Amino acid sequence: MSMDIEVLEDSRHHRYVLNMGPQHPSTHGVLRVLLELEGEYAMELLPVLGYGHRCHEKIAEFKPAKSFMPNTARMDYLGALIYNQGFAQLLEKAAGIEVPERVEYIRVMASELNRIQSHLLWYGAYLLDLGAFTPIMYAFDDREHILDILEDVTGSRLTYCYFRVGGVSKDIDDKFVTSTRAFIDRLRSRFPMYEDLVNGNVILQKRLIDVGELTPHICARYGITGPMLRGTGVAYDLRRAEPYSIYSEFDFEIPTETKGDCMASFLVRFREMEQSLRIIEQALDRLPEGPIMAAKVPKKLKIPAGDYNSSVEAPRGELSYYLVSDGSDVPYRLKVRTPSYSNLSVVPEMCQGMLLSDVVSAMGSLDLVIPEIDR
Amino acid sequence: MKSYFSELFTGAWSLILGLKVTIKALFSPIVTYQYPREKLVVTPNYRGHIDLVKDAETGAHKCITCGSCMRECPSDCIFLDGEKREGVKGKALTIFTLNFTKCSLCGACVEVCPTDALDYSNEYELAGFTREEFHYDLLKRVEERE
Numbered sequence: 001m002s003m004d005i006e007v008l009e010d011s012r013h014h015r016y017v018l019n020m021g022p023q024h025p026s027t028h029g030v031l032r033v034l035l036e037l038e039g040e041y042a043m044e045l046l047p048v049l050g051y052g053h054r055c056h057e058k059i060a061e062f063k064p065a066k067s068f069m070p071n072t073a074r075m076d077y078l079g080a081l082i083y084n085q086g087f088a089q090l091l092e093k094a095a096g097i098e099v100p101e102r103v104e105y106i107r108v109m110a111s112e113l114n115r116i117q118s119h120l121l122w123y124g125a126y127l128l129d130l131g132a133f134t135p136i137m138y139a140f141d142d143r144e145h146i147l148d149i150l151e152d153v154t155g156s157r158l159t160y161c162y163f164r165v166g167g168v169s170k171d172i173d174d175k176f177v178t179s180t181r182a183f184i185d186r187l188r189s190r191f192p193m194y195e196d197l198v199n200g201n202v203i204l205q206k207r208l209i210d211v212g213e214l215t216p217h218i219c220a221r222y223g224i225t226g227p228m229l230r231g232t233g234v235a236y237d238l239r240r241a242e243p244y245s246i247y248s249e250f251d252f253e254i255p256t257e258t259k260g261d262c263m264a265s266f267l268v269r270f271r272e273m274e275q276s277l278r279i280i281e282q283a284l285d286r287l288p289e290g291p292i293m294a295a296k297v298p299k300k301l302k303i304p305a306g307d308y309n310s311s312v313e314a315p316r317g318e319l320s321y322y323l324v325s326d327g328s329d330v331p332y333r334l335k336v337r338t339p340s341y342s343n344l345s346v347v348p349e350m351c352q353g354m355l356l357s358d359v360v361s362a363m364g365s366l367d368l369v370i371p372e373i374d375r
Numbered sequence: 376m377k378s379y380f381s382e383l384f385t386g387a388w389s390l391i392l393g394l395k396v397t398i399k400a401l402f403s404p405i406v407t408y409q410y411p412r413e414k415l416v417v418t419p420n421y422r423g424h425i426d427l428v429k430d431a432e433t434g435a436h437k438c439i440t441c442g443s444c445m446r447e448c449p450s451d452c453i454f455l456d457g458e459k460r461e462g463v464k465g466k467a468l469t470i471f472t473l474n475f476t477k478c479s480l481c482g483a484c485v486e487v488c489p490t491d492a493l494d495y496s497n498e499y500e501l502a503g504f505t506r507e508e509f510h511y512d513l514l515k516r517v518e519e520r521e
């Protein structure tokens with residue numbers, strides 16, 4: 001695509017190039033989008049990546065595999081525990097380690113809390129992009145409770161490194177159980193408030209409905225997963241499609257919408273929070289006693305030669321790790337398939353011919369986390 | 376024409392509903408804290424940078440200079456060394472430094488320590504002007520601590 005300024009014969013209709021980012025607030029990080037505008041219409045878009053690239057995959061090739069755990073949290077800082085989960089699962093699968101039942105329950109609860117936290121932040125930040133300042137305050141008020149709960153267990157507030165190969169680093173206590181139950185009640189009572197404040201709002205509806213429509217076909221072409229895909233009516237969620245951990249034991253729904261526009265993915269994410277609460281509640285009810293670490297985890301974790309794959313449902317879509325081992329404890333190659341990277345790739349097609357302000361709505365509905373794209 | 380007015384009405388009503396939420400929040404208790412004048416109590420489980428533990432009985436640190444933490448650290452931010460001293464079993468610790476600029480707080484060092492000589496500190500107010508301010512001398516810190 002040519003980025004030259006193209007002046008058409010009629011001087012009123014000329015195209016010009018505008019840089020959105022790398023410091024634009026609505027890109028939530030260092031993403032740069034080259035917009036070729038005609039008046040206020042974005043005729044062509046080109047995302048420029050690489051501003052936050054830290055060679056995570058290469059780093060993995062130089063260290064024992066289990067040392068890579070803190071790096072996973074730095075890829076997607078909003079879904080850190082889910083990234084931990086995927087990686088821990090990968091190594092357990094590769095080394096053939098059986099995880100105690102209590103660990104699985106703790107992991108599921110922590111991951112789901114993390115998912116709600118991620119969606120609450122997206123909720124606030126997205127509406128901030130659209131010009132509504134108030135909702136982020138309410139969302140952060142609720143999010144703060146999750147951070148406090150997780151801080152008490154994991155020791156950190158954002159870039160968690162809580163899961164270990166074969167277990168978790170610290171057991172949960174009664175305080176976790178009571179405060180999580182209190183939080184579930186609290187968030188449930190807050191949903192009607194969110195509905196009143198935002199979901200029914202006429203300004204929001206005018207800005208989201210019919211903007212950035214996707215079809216299942218487009219999603220399949222670009223590899224879009226997560227709430228964007230479910231917004232088009234495809235009930236594809238790895239927790240249900242290929243149940244990992246103990247997700248098959250829980251009763252929860254996969255929220256879907258049919259329209260595929262920004263409003264659809266907005267509602268899907270919103271309803272996903274309710275479903276996550278359901279999962280946590282069931283896990284709390286059935287929480288078994290037991291050890292928090294597998295019995296036999298070797299100090300030097302040798303991975304048998306071969307290739308391994310592990311996929312989990314991250315807040316933004318399908319995350320998978322692919323590891324090739326040559327038999328030593330250091331991976332030969334680790335490939336991370338992150339959801340935002342694939343989701344972003346649809347932007348040039350999705351946003352073509354849109355108004356500039358609609359580009360902001362459409363890109364915000366992708367819920368991009370840039371360090372995950374650049375990793 | 377009819378749909379125009381009904382849209383106008385539902386739109387206006389949605390805004391009133393939103394305002395109602397905001398007005399209600401205006402009279403609800405304050406949830407924010409006036410940091411730094413007011414400080415929240417940090418949970419004791421908070422993981423700050425690592426620190427050597429002071430043994431309550433002997434008043435000294437518990438490090439046996441085995442170097443497990445140094446080898447385990449994924450970011451190579453720990454450096455320690457010891458020397459042979461008369462009357463002391465094994466090696467005596469002479470230097471223990473932490474380069475906190477590289478630390479990712481994974482906790483591998485604390486977990487691998489055979490004598491539980493390492494623990495997380497509870498410090499979170501960390502800001503500095505130079506990189507060197509984050510090169511901590513943990514041995515000095517443990518000796519100075521009460």
